[in-house]
Amino acid sequence: MVTDPEVLDQLHRDHANALWAYVVRLTNDRAFAQDIVQETMLRAWREGITDASDTNATSARAWLFTVARRLVIDEARSARRRREVVAEALPDGHTGDQVDAVFDAALIVDALTSLSPPHREVVVRAYYGRATVTEIAADIGVPPGTVKSRMHYGMRALRLALQERGVTR
Structure with missing residues (x-):
């Protein structure tokens, strides 16, 4: 050598x-x-x-x-x-595993079904439909104050339902 x-x-x-x-x-x-x-x-x-x-x-x-x-x-x-595959540019970001997101969605759907129909309707329209209190009130035919009240108690019940399922803050 x-x-x-x-x-x-x-x-x-x-x-x-x-x-x-x-x-x-x-x-x-x-x-x-x-x-x-x-x-x-x-x-x-x-x-x-x-x-x-x-x-x-x-x-x-x-x-x-x-x-x-x-x-x-x-x-x-x-x-x-x-x-190996040559790429022109790097991907935007790591998407990760979607399994956790699927389980989280199933958990939330399960918790939402435990709410009363009026509370569930207001919560779903506000968070998933992105509707304002005024829009929700006009759509379901109740005063805006009732929508706010249902939202408050619906969210409180949802939080409790999620805690019962093991989701903590």
Whole structure:
């Protein structure tokens, strides 16, 4: 194994730029080409490849290019590469698992069914229909004060029903 840093530096100076250009031509990916050059130089270090003599220089260069080409081929054939999908932009955000949302919705529906029909109607129209007190009063034909009262007692009953089902504040 070659341990002399000067020999390894010279090998890098002599071949890294040409090797990088070669890999860029193969892959059209500058960052990936840099990774391949780095891995190739690491393998050269492990194998003890040097340019100590003029006759060895040609064989070292050929060895480096062969290793780089094989690394590119191996990466193209890898399972990781086949499963990766290149996206133009990152997704907006993590959506996460929707299981909790489904269970929460079922829990709320169950709690809403425990309310009296007048209280449930006002709560559902206000929170799910986004209707104002005036709109709800006009729709169901009761005074706005009655809507406010039903909303207050309906929300209180809903809070109690959710607490009974294990939902705490």
